[in-house]
Amino acid sequence: MTFPALGLTLDLRGMRIPASYRERLQPAFDRAFAEMRALEAGAIANPDENRMVGHYWLRNPDLAPSEEIRHEIRQTVQDVKSFARAVHEGAVRGEEGPFRHLLVIGIGGSALGPQMVAHALGDPRYDRLRPWFFDNTDPDGMERVLGQLGPELGRTLCVVISKSGGTRETANGMYRAQVAYAHKGLHFARHVVAITQRGSRLDREAEECGWLARFPMWDWVGGRTSETSAVGLLPAALQGINIDTLLLGARSCDVITRSDNVTSNPAAALALAWHFAGDGRGAKDMVVLPYKDRLELLAKYLQQLVMESLGKELDRNGRVVHQGLTVFGNKGTTDQHSYVQQLRDGLPNFFVTLIEVLRHQDGPPVLMDTGVGAGDYLHSFCSGTARAIAEKGRGVIRIYVETLSPFTIGCLIALYERAVGLYASLININAYHQPGVEAGKKASEKIIGLENRLLDQFRSHRGWPWTVEDLAARVGATQELEEVRELCWMLSQNPASGIQLLPVREHVYFRAI
Ligand SMILES: O=P(O)(O)OC[C@H]1O[C@](O)(CO)[C@@H](O)[C@@H]1O
Numbered sequence: 200m201t202f203p204a205l206g207l208t209l210d211l212r213g214m215r216i217p218a219s220y221r222e223r224l225q226p227a228f229d230r231a232f233a234e235m236r237a238l239e240a241g242a243i244a245n246p247d248e249n250r251m252v253g254h255y256w257l258r259n260p261d262l263a264p265s266e267e268i269r270h271e272i273r274q275t276v277q278d279v280k281s282f283a284r285a286v287h288e289g290a291v292r293g294e295e296g297p298f299r300h301l302l303v304i305g306i307g308g309s310a311l312g313p314q315m316v317a318h319a320l321g322d323p324r325y326d327r328l329r330p331w332f333f334d335n336t337d338p339d340g341m342e343r344v345l346g347q348l349g350p351e352l353g354r355t356l357c358v359v360i361s362k363s364g365g366t367r368e369t370a371n372g373m374y375r376a377q378v379a380y381a382h383k384g385l386h387f388a389r390h391v392v393a394i395t396q397r398g399s400r401l402d403r404e405a406e407e408c409g410w411l412a413r414f415p416m417w418d419w420v421g422g423r424t425s426e427t428s429a430v431g432l433l434p435a436a437l438q439g440i441n442i443d444t445l446l447l448g449a450r451s452c453d454v455i456t457r458s459d460n461v462t463s464n465p466a467a468a469l470a471l472a473w474h475f476a477g478d479g480r481g482a483k484d485m486v487v488l489p490y491k492d493r494l495e496l497l498a499k500y501l502q503q504l505v506m507e508s509l510g511k512e513l514d515r516n517g518r519v520v521h522q523g524l525t526v527f528g529n530k531g532t533t534d535q536h537s538y539v540q541q542l543r544d545g546l547p548n549f550f551v552t553l554i555e556v557l558r559h560q561d562g563p564p565v566l567m568d569t570g571v572g573a574g575d576y577l578h579s580f581c582s583g584t585a586r587a588i589a590e591k592g593r594g595v596i597r598i599y600v601e602t603l604s605p606f607t608i609g610c611l612i613a614l615y616e617r618a619v620g621l622y623a624s625l626i627n628i629n630a631y632h633q634p635g636v637e638a639g640k641k642a643s644e645k646i647i648g649l650e651n652r653l654l655d656q657f658r659s660h661r662g663w664p665w666t667v668e669d670l671a672a673r674v675g676a677t678q679e680l681e682e683v684r685e686l687c688w689m690l691s692q693n694p695a696s697g698i699q700l701l702p703v704r705e706h707v708y709f710r711a712i
Pocket residue numbers: 306307308309360361362363364365366369422423507633636
């Protein structure tokens with residue numbers, strides 16, 4: 200199927216989907232289309248959290264169910280653009296001059312979209328602000344970024360993004376940044392904006408401390424579908440990317456993927472292909488291989504969009520189903536020299552999506568010694584790999600986009616958002632909550648609590664050599680012996696903790712020095 204208005208072609212012939220399979224799924228598709236219509240009209244499509252699901256409104260506010268929401272969306276886009284303009288013109292500037300760098304602090308849906316878009320559309324040679332990211336609580340990762348920013352911190356604008364406003368990794372990133380500014384005698388508040396829900400902890404801090412600006416997130420936008428909200432738009436606009444065109448790409452794709460006809464709706468066709476490949480149970484993994492360096496982070500972005508949405512224990516009727524669709528991939532042709540060997544000859548537990556950008560570069564190509572350009576090779580490897588994999592009976596989806604631009608990126612984002620939503624309806628799961636993520640968060644809080652109790656114990660008995668068992672007993676954690684052992688080991692490997700490991704014959708002791 201070719202969509203000239205999108206500059207996009209989807210070729211599913213390599214999936215060999217029998218017409219009878221589509222016909223069998225037609226009633227499920229009819230339901231999925233009806234559910235999608237209801238979702239776009241403002242139904243509580245995320246009943247577990249009692250929320251509407253409104254990412255499609257972000258690029259077409261007229262669709263939103265109330266005037267208040269329509270106004271907020273429009274106003275936010277205006278505010279994003281005015282703020283970015285003021286930054287670019289130097290009207291809003293850092294304490295040491297006009298902003299030249301952008302440090303985005305966020306995680307998951309509050310980082311992956313901005314990272315993917317920055318990588319796809321930016322260029323350090325021309326970016327208005329150069330983007331950097333804290334997307335983890337890894338101190339070494341943060342130091343590496345700060346080290347590179349070095350003397351430029353006073354010309355670095357931080358964008359702290361957290362829908363909930365309470366995500367620990369993001370709070371740590373923000374705290375580390377605050378310390379860095381303070382260390383240089385700079386005021387953090389004059390170099391930072393927040394994107395979060397009104398009234399969240401982050402929002403309150405931003406307001407109380409007089410940050411440069413605050414932009415809203417809403418409970419009806421999920422993190423993994425937030426690229427067309429301020430979460431994605433503000434970093435992109437600051438970098439100098441045309442966000443109107445990105446929104447237009449998403450809106451144009453929405454128009455086409457709103458069709459009720461599976462054979463002419465690329466998102467529905469993708470959902471059909473995923474269903475066929477994995478028998479509606481995710482039995483086959485989805486390998487995403489864009490043949491384009493700039494799209495290297497697309498698979499990582501789609502990994503969250505697809506796996507956090509579809510990886511669910513229960514269906515919407517509360518039955519245990521253990522659903523999901525595993526996504527991985529980096530970029531072609533590079534991956535051909537890595538795991539593609541297995542794709543052709545090994546376990547047939549996957550289907551592959553090859554994404555090709557037909558225009559290779561803006562300027563004229565440098566011809567290779569063979570008389571053609573490097574991009575011609577990129578095409579030949581993509582096409583050759585598609586054939587080689589298909590020859591072995593493995594499923595191949597091909598997506599062609601004419602050029603890589605803000606329009607195309609908006610279009611790809613919208614295409615996959617809709618495909619995920621339709622597929623979730625087909626398999627009867629709620630794509631818009633993520634109950635599983637909470638378990639890990641709660642467990643980690645307990646471990647931090649245990650670490651604090653251990654440190655208190657160590658500090659109140661400096662020099663005393665403890666066995667793990669004795670320590671666990673002293674802090675009331677005899678049931679968590681493994682956690683105590685891991686913590687002591689981890690602390691002893693970080694000299695700043697002041698905890699030492701003392702091997703004495705066959706025993707291991709730990710002590711505070
Ligand atoms: O934007 P927040 O609230 O900081 O959350 C970040 C990410 O964390 C998650 O809730 C999962 O932990 C994602 O769904 C979300 O994108």
